[in-house]
Amino acid sequence: MKEVENSIRKDVAEKVTPTQDTRALWIAKRWWRYRPKLPYTYFLSKLDSSEVAAVVFTEDLKKLYVTMKEGFPLEFVVDIPLDPHLFEIITSSGAEVDLLQKRQIHYFMKVVFALVPGILILWLIRESVMLLHITSKRFLYKKYYQLLDMARAENFIMPVGDVGETKSMYKEVVLGGDVWDLLDELMIYMGNPMQFYERDVQFVRGVLLSGPPGTGKTLFARTLAKESGLPFVFASGAEFTDS
Secondary structure: OHHHHHHHHHHHHHHOOOOOHHHHHHHHHOOOOOOOEOOHHHHHHHHHOOOEEEEEEOOOOOEEEEEEOOOOOOEEEEEOOOOOOHHHHHHHOOOEEEEOOHHHHHHHHHHHHHHHHHHHHHHHHHHHHHHHHHHHHHHHHHHHHHHHHHHHOHHHEEOHHHHHHOOOOHHHOOOOOOHHHHHHHHHHHHHOOHHHHHOOOOOOOOOOOOOOOOOOHHHHHHHHHHHHOOOEEOOOHHHHHHO
16 A cells, blocks of 8 residues: 555656646645535546546545536545556546645645634633623622612611601601702602603602701601601611622
8 A cells, every 4th residue: 555655646746747836835725715525436427527627636645626627516625545546547637636745734834823813812802802791790780789788688777667656757857948848749759659650740869968967867858758658768878888
């Protein structure tokens, strides 16, 4: 078998000319092109009918890149046995013969090595963007669930019954100016909010109370909760910071 391989290699090397060497280089440059693998008998039938334009042997003489004169597929690959008469059949059909040497294979490797860094950089950028997106979503979810946990914590919620037992009464809150009107509107809304939704009335989302300690901010909020029949949810700024 070794003698047959050496004989075929010698015949191919003698047949190849400098002008035909471009065929192997063309195959090497178009490494990305899809070429179907067809049976060896199909290749022999095309040789017999002189439909093959050129063949390129691989370095190990185990495969042929075949180019047809016309038809479909125009190019295909075929696995070949160590047939001592194969080279004679190819030359008698008038097809060009070339050998895919190592320097053409090295060209293919250069192309691969040139593409790998760019592909790797694109992959790293994609992974970084996805990681940043996932991290930001986790951060937002964490803050969201912290607020939910804070709202559900028992020490932050005073039940309706406990609110009713407090001394915070509507008449005990001393307010001035237009605050009474605001308090009345809030109580109407909290008592029956659906009447505002049905009429598409935009209502306030909250009321900000500011002032020094002891000025009645908490008393006002408890009174509003008691008169509306709702639980009183409370949390200090320190509790928000700790959470």
